[in-house]
Amino acid sequence: MLKIAKERLNELYAKIAESMGLFIPIKKAGEVNYHVWGEGKEVSLETLKTVKSPKNAFFPASENLMKFKTEGKNLEIIDVRWDKSEKPFVIFGVKACDYKAIEVLDKVFLADPVDTYYQSRREAFTIVTLACSKPEESCFCNAFGVDATAPKGDVTTWLDEKYLYWQPNTEKGEALTQIVADMAEQGGEAEVAAQQAATQAIMEKLPFASLDLSRFQPENLNELFDDPAWEEMSEACLGCGTCTFVCPTCQCFDIRDFKTHEGVIRYRCWDSCMYSDFTLMAHGNSRTTQMQRFRQRFMHKLVYYPSQNDGLYSCVGCGRCVNKCPQRLNIVKVIKTLGGKDND
Amino acid sequence: MIEETLIPKVGVITDVRKDTPDVKTFRVVGTDGKKLFKHMPGQCAMVSVPGVGECMFSITSSPTNEEYMEFSIKKCGCVTEVIHSLEVGQHITVRGPYGKNFPVEEDFKGKDLLFIAGGIGLAPLRSVINYVRHYRSNYGKVVIVYGARSKDDLVDIEEIQTEWMNEPNMDVYLTIDRPQEGWDGHVGFVPAYVKELGLDPNMTAVLCGPPIMIKFTLAGLLELGFDKSRVYTTLELRMKCGVGKCGRCNVGDKFVCKDGPVFRMTELDELPDEY
Numbered sequence: 001m002l003k004i005a006k007e008r009l010n011e012l013y014a015k016i017a018e019s020m021g022l023f024i025p026i027k028k029a030g031e032v033n034y035h036v037w038g039e040g041k042e043v044s045l046e047t048l049k050t051v052k053s054p055k056n057a058f059f060p061a062s063e064n065l066m067k068f069k070t071e072g073k074n075l076e077i078i079d080v081r082w083d084k085s086e087k088p089f090v091i092f093g094v095k096a097c098d099y100k101a102i103e104v105l106d107k108v109f110l111a112d113p114v115d116t117y118y119q120s121r122r123e124a125f126t127i128v129t130l131a132c133s134k135p136e137e138s139c140f141c142n143a144f145g146v147d148a149t150a151p152k153g154d155v156t157t158w159l160d161e162k163y164l165y166w167q168p169n170t171e172k173g174e175a176l177t178q179i180v181a182d183m184a185e186q187g188g189e190a191e192v193a194a195q196q197a198a199t200q201a202i203m204e205k206l207p208f209a210s211l212d213l214s215r216f217q218p219e220n221l222n223e224l225f226d227d228p229a230w231e232e233m234s235e236a237c238l239g240c241g242t243c244t245f246v247c248p249t250c251q252c253f254d255i256r257d258f259k260t261h262e263g264v265i266r267y268r269c270w271d272s273c274m275y276s277d278f279t280l281m282a283h284g285n286s287r288t289t290q291m292q293r294f295r296q297r298f299m300h301k302l303v304y305y306p307s308q309n310d311g312l313y314s315c316v317g318c319g320r321c322v323n324k325c326p327q328r329l330n331i332v333k334v335i336k337t338l339g340g341k342d343n344d
Numbered sequence: 345m346i347e348e349t350l351i352p353k354v355g356v357i358t359d360v361r362k363d364t365p366d367v368k369t370f371r372v373v374g375t376d377g378k379k380l381f382k383h384m385p386g387q388c389a390m391v392s393v394p395g396v397g398e399c400m401f402s403i404t405s406s407p408t409n410e411e412y413m414e415f416s417i418k419k420c421g422c423v424t425e426v427i428h429s430l431e432v433g434q435h436i437t438v439r440g441p442y443g444k445n446f447p448v449e450e451d452f453k454g455k456d457l458l459f460i461a462g463g464i465g466l467a468p469l470r471s472v473i474n475y476v477r478h479y480r481s482n483y484g485k486v487v488i489v490y491g492a493r494s495k496d497d498l499v500d501i502e503e504i505q506t507e508w509m510n511e512p513n514m515d516v517y518l519t520i521d522r523p524q525e526g527w528d529g530h531v532g533f534v535p536a537y538v539k540e541l542g543l544d545p546n547m548t549a550v551l552c553g554p555p556i557m558i559k560f561t562l563a564g565l566l567e568l569g570f571d572k573s574r575v576y577t578t579l580e581l582r583m584k585c586g587v588g589k590c591g592r593c594n595v596g597d598k599f600v601c602k603d604g605p606v607f608r609m610t611e612l613d614e615l616p617d618e619y
């Protein structure tokens with residue numbers, strides 16, 4: 001394990017940014033989100049939860065897929081895919097829950113047939129994770145088997161008052177370590193272990209520390225779907241879609257065409273299963289009520305996705321929906337209502 | 345360049361046939377004049393007019409046709425409205441094939457087959473019926489029951505009357521909803537007609553049409569003693585990607601684009617009622 005003095009972090013960012021694009025939590029207009037680092041930017045590694053999750057880096061809110069040129073009745077398709085050999089990227093400070101969410105997205109986008117838009121970004125990125133030391137009341141990653149004190153990634157880091165502790169895990173991580181090696185010194189195992197123990201003690205005391213997920217099994221799919229509790233749980237939902245946009249695992253997208261003076265651009269953008277036109281067709285709509293749309297979102301995360309992916313849940317307990325829903329609806333309430341007997 | 349499923353191929357419309365007042369059949373080949381890709385009966389393709397939108401359609405032509413593909417498209421929304429205005433020579437985009445096909449090489453082989461279609465529901469069945477005709481000796485007796493609102497709404501009537509009705513060991517029953525001048529065939533709804541015909545319940549059945557027709561026809565078949573595990577249908581939901589990633593065409597834990605569109609009735613029974 002290596003350690004880098006905290007006062008040298010700016011130097012570290014600059015060194016990485018010399019040869020790679022660096023995405024890091026930066027405070028802008030009062031909000032902390034992942035942005036491209038530059039000299040003078042206000043980095044905030046201490047921020048526990050960026051407003052938006054790092055999924056933007058691999059699955060942008062909007063991205064162009066292709067262009068069409070038309071001439072009379074003729075049509076030409078222009079590939080506008082980004083060439084990943086252009087420049088490698090680093091995303092720095094990814095929390096354990098958000099890293100787990102990338103694994104959830106991988107199962108969707110990298111499954112056959114591979115989504116090459118996602119894949120090229122994923123391959124171009126080195127992911128540096130950062131262990132949590134001050135989890136909040138809205139955190140419940142441990143319910144989904146995430147260890148906030150030991151995130152995976154190409155490099156795992158821990159931060160305390162004096163140092164950033166640095167542990168490469170993969171070849172990509174080793175390569176990045178070479179770049180920053182002359183700023184680092186050996187050591188830090190004891191400090192990291194102490195921080196991990198302290199964080200674990202906090203985790204155990206959090207209000208959502210023990211959620212019972214035992215009823216969310218594929219064999220209970222129809223029973224859960226038909227549960228009368230959905231009506232009451234969804235009553236207050238405005239269908240604003242905030243939960244889906246701040247969620248690190250929500251991956252639904254729309255594909256649309258945009259006419260420009262140079263031809264048509266086909267792009268994809270995030271979409272939300274909470275919207276009434278999400279499933280609307282010329283001849284009908286399979287989900288006409290907000291209850292059905294609300295149910296879809298949680299059934300997808302807790303039952304459908306695990307059924308398709310060997311039991312892996314599509315929630316990582318980041319708690320963003322708990323903090324952001326204007327109606328105080330969230331997945332914790334759903335789990336407590338439908339999850340199992342041990343939820344009180 | 346690496347293959348990307350969302351990037352379509354350019355197709356050229358080489359023929360447009362007006363089947364009914366609101367259904368047209370479009371013949372499509374690649375810009376090199378060859379068929380765009382291979383498919384199996386029941387599979388679908390994403391067809392688009394850039395700048396307007398992209399929609400999933402069943403491939404109406406049989407895989408045994410090695411020259412071109414056909415799509416029978418009903419005018420009922422923003423995209424199909426524009427598609428209906430397209431002329432021969434127009435370039436469009438096509439990608440696919442998507443979804444699971446009818447089990448023509450597995451469960452259907454050697455069986456007596458019953459095809460029941462309503463309106464534009466004939467489109468996906470035309471592919472499988474012509475496939476079965478091509479490999480006629482692999483299949484038993486074939487019965488087709490096809491209904492539409494009026495005689496003018498029967499899709500592909502020319503092919504049905506000149507080819508299907510003359511095929512050995514293949515019975516075709518047509519019906520229209522209300523009496524009409526110039527029609528001396530059967531009048532009445534498909535579900536009732538199916539019951540009247542007293543069909544052999546040992547046949548493997550394929551239903552395709554509006555949800556209400558499927559619901560009542562299935563009930564009729566069950567009364568006649570058909571086994572649900574040998575009754576197939578196709579589903580249609582909103583789709584954007586066609587490969588189980590955009591997240592909207594699911595029924596429970598199944599994606600219609602990937603796990604369907606062909607489903608056995610017993611499979612549908614296990615899914616939540618949300619389609």
